[in-house]
Amino acid sequence: MASNQDIPDVLVIGAGASGAALVWSLAEAGINVLCLEQGDWVARDAFPATNADSQLHWQTDFHPDPSVRKLPQDYPVNSDASPIAPYMYNAVGGSTVHYGSHYPRFHPSDFRVRSLDGVADDWPLTYDELEPYFDLNDRIMGVSGLRGDPAYPPKPERPSPPLSIRPGGRVLAKGFDKLGWHWWAADTAISSVEYDGREPDSGGYLRSLASTDLTYWPRALELGAQLKTNARVREILVDSSGKATGVLYYDADGNLVEQKAKSVVMACNGIGTPRLLLNSTSPLFPEGLANSSGLVGKCLMHHPAGVVVGVFDEWLGTEDGFPRGSTMLSQEFYETDTSRGFVRGYDLQILALGGSPLPTALGGLLGERIPWGEGHHQAFDERFGHTVGITIMTEDLPEEHNLISLDPNETDSNGIPARKGGVHPAGAKQILTSRLRRNAGWHLLGTARMGTDPGNSVVDRWGRCHDVPNMFIVDGSIFTTSACINPTSTIQALALRTADYLKGEGRDSIR
Template identity: 35%
Template sequence: MSENSLGQPIPHDEEAVVIVGSGAGGGTLAYELTAKGIPCVVLEAGPYLKPEDYENDEWAAFNQMAWLDNRTASGSFRVARDFPNLPAWIVKAVGGSTTHWSGATPRFRAYEFQTRTYYGEIEGANLLDWPITLDDLAPYYDRAEIAIGSTHRHGRPALPANNNYKVFANGAEKIGYRFYATGPYGTNAEPYDGRPASVQDGFNFQGDKSTAKWSTAVREIPRALETGKLDLRPESQAVQVTHDAQGRANAVLYLDKDGNLHRQAARIVCVAGNSIESPRLLLMSASALHPDGLANSSGQLGRNYMRHTTGSVYARFDRPVRMYRGETMAGIVADEARQDTSRGFAGGYYMETLSLGPAFLAAFVDPGSWGPGYTEVLDAYENTAGLWIVGEDMPQETNRVTLNTALKDQWGLPAPDVHFDDHPNDVAMREHGYSRADLMYEAVGAVGTHHTPPYPATHNLGTCRMSARPEDGVVDKWGQAHDVPGLFVSDGSVMTTGAAANPTLTIVALAIRQAERIADQLGKGEL
């Protein structure tokens, strides 16, 4: 074997599992497979940033980490107006958006795997029960929580409360909420698994220099490299998945940082580029056998895009809160994460503490606004507490990722267009969340609150959804394409519905489960 640029052995082409993407799904899959002795090649579009590389400045770090290739947003959702070229706030680097995530690790609830059964028919929503249940995923949730080091789980201690959380929790208690805590989170309260305890530094949306927060760049990728079975190729943009005459996936074509085209032969291909890049790659991989895109016999590829129902509330007080001290997301209220249609909507939502720096608050608090109301929010920064609403949005066939052939990226390839319209259920949920947040803050003396519209998405879900029947989705219960042998999808795009919980824990659990399946089938010669 020769060595790659990182000094790691390069597996023989015919032996390699090729994984596109190194985030929660791809990075976990790479580690789980290489730990079982299975050679893998990981193609990552972004650079390999190390903790010491992260910029300690919001905008500099954003430009260093964010996926800023050409993209467009369309539809009636406000992001298309405010940020037409930035539908998603995700990372282009080794580790993907696990280097940017808040760290929240709630599990999905049993009913959220069976929304068609529990919610019934909701006009305009393309609801479908998952082909798996909570019981199927529960042991993998355990393994994911142990890998991540989730607080409040498996004997892991809780993070200490910061001021932002204390205001939040006191308000929750006063209005009768019962289920609130400083986690579960994937940031260490004490040293664990080779990572240090949090120093309560906050703002690790910009990358965590201390490594107290879990990411695949900190844990899974380095450990996979140590096995000698991983060939990690940063700055490698996948552009096509190919198949043989029988229709079996057999290679990935990719561009290196200089634009040179390479072909990596594959034993199997696992696409884990997130819910925008994964369908984009499969749509660009159309062939005579698959004229509408690879794995798209159902016509569902790219459809049912979800981004969670979100919004933020910032409350002003007459005394300092200093929300920026401590962890960015320091606590969760779970009381509204339930199925209760008496509130006027199906599904539920969480409220989670949130802090932005002055620059990001100015950019996101009310894009396009100005005048006394806007400056009042900024002037009160020291005295401000903040939270984020995150809940289940309805899958809709018309919410989708397509190829924008009128706009090219830096490689001359069609940019993805992300089309999204809020469902009435989403709007009702967001308004309910705003009102409950107002009550929480008013109960502890807020002198004013401000409702911030949704940011560019960090939770991108759907577009390659799981389904029991091939005509209803793109992949089966293991994430394997219904109509392309040897092709798997390994990220949040496989989610049949989005649930209320932050998705990273579920993506990791699904990847661990998928790796077990792939290893078993490879061992039996069935793949």
């Protein structure tokens, strides 16, 4: 086994949304930081949408499910016992290479669920504490949007003007107006104009052009941060006092390497982080690292989602020349209204449905294929260019029986165990619905939850592990609750806040 004697102040595991933001912030302060990423760089011009076979990539090597994609940098995920299949991508930029760039913030109420509604738990921090980091992250990511959304506290001018809501959005906006429902142009991590040296995303590639390999990482590397790709971490090492001393990882050639560090930060998402913690056993931590609470891997939260697709007579166009993702949203039903018979809420996201023939024939978001045989072409013609979709995204409250565990029967290519777990106002002529989307596991939250009590949480309000004083977690696994909105903006704001803590009050953790 090789050993790297260069000892960074901070060793970060994972180069995705949170890892990239934290590394940049630490590097800006002159801190010696090294990041290990099990994937590699994805070329900016990868997966051109103009190629005739482009949509085949969505079904194969660019599929969002790693168990379908099966690339060397992936690890299998056994989701047989789960109604929602987890989606993720391993690369510099992480799943931001593959996301829809929908970029809303959590609401102030999302941090006070217990106080307001008597369920789950309050976060040990507030929206106001995160607000400056939301603003900073928006500027670096080049978020497009429209100022003045009444669903939120006042925000500064968005860095980039809003994207078009497109013909389908205009149809639904008229329907929402008739009902008196809130709707607003979505905040999106896609620049609508040239921004920070990046051209606007015109939908020319399947991969996202708002990913952190194009926003945070160039800045971080220029500041002196180090990044090693194709480096798959096997376990985190600790000394006899319980402090993290580094990691063991496999390099691109399959060699096992020890990397020492003064502190360790995990940024591996809500599945990768508990997987690694549970795999890091020792006499001090026989049930997995930082797991004295027994909650590592438990309280997994997705965002259960249903879909409504309206089929219209008028031509609404295809999405060629547009970035993918939500163009507008309604938060009419976001906050608790007890007259509905339940607490918490849901949001409605209006989606830019794929305009290519293959996803249309395969049923798109619904997964409801157009039947083969007689009538296929007529049904296809009715849908293609004539549909608008709404995703109804709900809040998933933390429950311990929703969990991540190690699967001894499945491993990745280095032998590391896998994970297993258990309306019609707009005039549409036809409504297609799904009860629960299985293909909705983008948001992986809560499996190393944040809290003040070490007995019922894994990390404190700064992301520091209660059991390991020089180890931090900054990905979605630390979420106390999930809200009913996409989490990437909040994940990155938390990472930037933890970075500031490490640069100031928590500096002793990296010495």
